[in-house]
Amino acid sequence: MYNFTYHRAGSVDAAAAKLAESGDAKLLAGGMTLLPTMKQRLAQPSDLIDLNEIAGLNGITVAGGTVTIGAMTRHADVAASAEVKQAIPALAKLAGLIGDPAVRNRGTIGGSIANNDPAADYPAAVVGLGATVVTNKREIAGDDFFTGMFETALDDGEIVTAVRFPVPQKAAYFKFPNPASRYAVVGVMVAKTAGGIRVAVTGAGPCVFRQPDMERALSGNFSADALSGISQKADGLNEDIHASAEYRASLVVVGAKRAVAEIA
Amino acid sequence: MDMNGEYRIPAPRQRVWEALNDPETLGRCIPGCESIQKTSDTALSAVVQAKVGPVSARFTGDVTLEDIDPPNGYTIRGEGKGGVAGFAKGTARVALADDGDGTLLTYAVEAQVGGKLAQVGARLVAGTVRKMADEFFGTFTQIVGGAPQVQSQSQPAPAAEVAPAVPAPPAAKKSWASPLTIGILVIAAILVIYFLVT
Numbered sequence: 001m002y003n004f005t006y007h008r009a010g011s012v013d014a015a016a017a018k019l020a021e022s023g024d025a026k027l028l029a030g031g032m033t034l035l036p037t038m039k040q041r042l043a044q045p046s047d048l049i050d051l052n053e054i055a056g057l058n059g060i061t062v063a064g065g066t067v068t069i070g071a072m073t074r075h076a077d078v079a080a081s082a083e084v085k086q087a088i089p090a091l092a093k094l095a096g097l098i099g100d101p102a103v104r105n106r107g108t109i110g111g112s113i114a115n116n117d118p119a120a121d122y123p124a125a126v127v128g129l130g131a132t133v134v135t136n137k138r139e140i141a142g143d144d145f146f147t148g149m150f151e152t153a154l155d156d157g158e159i160v161t162a163v164r165f166p167v168p169q170k171a172a173y174f175k176f177p178n179p180a181s182r183y184a185v186v187g188v189m190v191a192k193t194a195g196g197i198r199v200a201v202t203g204a205g206p207c208v209f210r211q212p213d214m215e216r217a218l219s220g221n222f223s224a225d226a227l228s229g230i231s232q233k234a235d236g237l238n239e240d241i242h243a244s245a246e247y248r249a250s251l252v253v254v255g256a257k258r259a260v261a262e263i264a
Numbered sequence: 265m266d267m268n269g270e271y272r273i274p275a276p277r278q279r280v281w282e283a284l285n286d287p288e289t290l291g292r293c294i295p296g297c298e299s300i301q302k303t304s305d306t307a308l309s310a311v312v313q314a315k316v317g318p319v320s321a322r323f324t325g326d327v328t329l330e331d332i333d334p335p336n337g338y339t340i341r342g343e344g345k346g347g348v349a350g351f352a353k354g355t356a357r358v359a360l361a362d363d364g365d366g367t368l369l370t371y372a373v374e375a376q377v378g379g380k381l382a383q384v385g386a387r388l389v390a391g392t393v394r395k396m397a398d399e400f401f402g403t404f405t406q407i408v409g410g411a412p413q414v415q416s417q418s419q420p421a422p423a424a425e426v427a428p429a430v431p432a433p434p435a436a437k438k439s440w441a442s443p444l445t446i447g448i449l450v451i452a453a454i455l456v457i458y459f460l461v462t
Contacts, residue, residue, distance in 0.1 A: 037318040044320075115317060118391060149391050150317030206391045238391060 004038075005047045012057070012136050012159055015049050019157050022047040027159065029072060029111030032103050057110070057161060062087050067165040071110025079104065088129065090171040090189065094121050097175050099182050110160040113145065116152050116207065118238065119183035121175065123208035126163060128189025128200030129171060134162040149206040168193040170263040174255035176203075178242055185243050188255035190214075192222060192263070199256055204237050204248045214256050223264045224257040270370040271401060274409035277360050280367045281335030283408045284358070292407060295399040306332065316392050336360055366409070 005022075009015035019025050025047035026034060037043045051057060057072040062083045069078060078084055079096035098104055098112075098121050112122040113133065126133065126142040133140045136159045145153050154160070171191035178185050184203030188211075191198045197218040199211040217226045232252040237245035273280050283289045287308065291300040300310040306329045313320070327342040337359035354375030361368045 033318050042319040117317065149395050206395065 002044060004045055006050065007047060008050045008053050011054055012051075012161060015051060015054065016136055016157055016159055018047070018049050019159075022049075025049055027051055027114075029114070030074070030103075030107040032099070032107040032111065033115050033117065034111075051110075051159075060084060062167075065167045067091070067167060069109050069163050069165070071160045071162055072108050073110075075099070075104040075107050075109070075112075076101070078109065087167045088165060088171060090173045090191070091125055091129070091165060094125050094173045094175070094187075094189070097121060097173075097177065097182070103182075109163055113163065114152060114154060114160050116146050116150050117183070118149050118206050119178075119185070119203045121173075121184055121187055121202060124173065124184075124187045124189040124200045124202035125165070127208050127210060128173075128191050128198050129165050129168055130191070130193055130195060130198055131166070132164045133160060134164060135160050143210075146208050151207075166193065172259040172262040174259040174262075176251050176255060186248050186251040186255055188252060188259055190218070190256055190259040190263070197222070201232075201252050201255075204232075204252050206236075206238065211252065211256065218260065222260065224261040227253060227257050227260065230256075270368055272363060272366050272368055273405060274366045276365070277362055277367045278335050280360055280369065280408060283404070285334075289404075289407060293400045293403040295396050306330070316395070331357075 007018050009018060015027065019027065024045050026043070026045040026049070028034060028048045028050045029052075034043070038045070051072055054072070057070045059070045060073060060078065060081050060083060061068045067084060067087050069084075075095045075098045079092050081092060084092040084095075095104070095109075099107065109122055112120050113126055116123060123146050125131065126145060129142070131142040133142065133145050135154065137155070140153050147153055168191040171189065171193075173187065173189050175187045176185045177183065186204045187202040189198070189200045189202075197215045199214040199218070200208055201211055202208045211232065213230050214227055217230055220226065230253060232249040234245040234249040237248045239245045239248075243251070275283075287300045287302055290308075291297045291310070294300070294310065294312060296313040296315060298311045298313055300308060303309045303326075307326065308329075309324060309326050311324050325342060327340050329338050329340055331337075331339040337357070340356045340358065342354055354373060356371055356373040358369065358371045361370070
């Protein structure tokens, strides 16, 4: 590592102020991507602003048909939460499938979605469940939050404070993990919500996306059979040594069918 | 990894050719390019601040042009070495053809990433290249042709085995394509990934 200035923020406002006054500062949430990146000298921020001691960013509340998860809540806490398991079991399951125990005990939901790794799990939940991202400035609809590979609708200096998930009627998450990294080769969240059927896919493309063909088919007939005639185009999907675009496309269909079968 | 594709640019071929050979135009189109200059008639050197997700790195990329055949096309070659981390090198064959009142640019890229570099960074190579190419063409089309007029189609090519025990990542394909700069872009992306393991 090289030298940088460490700040422990006491409040979101203080963190935002520090971020605005520092030339090249980075926010530190769980640090599960940022710290390895710094260690490899792929990023050399002048300042690190630690969000871990800020009161009120951590915790889960369930009220009025909404699960609100503080931005600094660890994956392990979401996975183990009795309230989440009861309200949105698919969300607890998803959190429990992220990375390894070390990552789940340090990584945070706010950090994960702000980073928007193409193979991260939480984006599938935010889009698939129609969640709302709450920041220190505004609220952003889940559908509008993820704008591209590693890119989000967050402005410079904007800090995620919580994510609000409306409780769906039913939801299920399918994940085909990379056996080594546990990143999603493909992850599919299928949800039956008050606003209709939602199918969100992560891992397959450069950024999480909805699958409108599947959503239409499932709206008429919510069963795995309804997806039999649907194919996912391989065009534009990710390819690497682990899976071709065609294989990922096939996994999207298989994953959606299994998720539907779990709750139909 | 191999990438092939084509891109229609709404400008005459001669104009596209000139733009592809104009360091200033290229510098404005390459995402994060801080400086670019011709080091000889057939070589370019660029300083690029590359930002991909958490990664933010500045590097110098050198490419040379071969098989120059104005205004029909050329081959771009670039290389980067990372010692024990691995290596990255690539070529891009760029060809221009008249297409009505516009120009059809086709390219064939062959890039090789080997060693630890390929193992660690493969997941992100294709997406990074695509993203940089998207940004490049958006700007290039605006500068050269005015309004965006993107009509592209690319064909996937089978992945090639390159480094010992490390197959190269095949590139993604979609409605992005490339001209000369695909070479620089590929090298740029590869160097970014190279930084990932250095």
